[in-house]
Amino acid sequence: QVQLVESGGGLVQNGGSLRLSCSASGSIFRLNVMGWYRQAPGGKQRELVAKITSDNIADSINYADSVKGRFTISRENAKNTVYLQMNSLKPEDTAVYYCNTYFGGDYWGKGTLVTVSS
Secondary structure: OEEEEEEOOEEEEOOOOEEEEEEEEEOOOOOOEEEEEEEOOOOOOOEEEEEEEEOOOOEEEEEOHHHOOOEEEEEEHHHOEEEEEEOOOOHHHOEEEEEEEEOOOEEEOOOEEEEEEO
């Protein structure tokens, strides 16, 4: 079992910044894939924001087109923690942000709300 706990959400003005954190715990050695998804209000589908895949050689990072150049995902392997630095936030970034990992199956955090005011 893997437990994921997100933190760092909140209310920010248009153009502001936030940093999300996600800590993983449980019966794990190392989580190769960690990522962030978001679900906007109004019943929209959950979408990938950023994902980082690590092997013994290098990290591979993917971003949604809508956040490229504004968001940065990073991780601390020793802590099984992944971060999402969000800059130049826009009202359309308003959503619940979920941490995700795959360790024999998909695991999700409970989410943290990010609200960007116009």
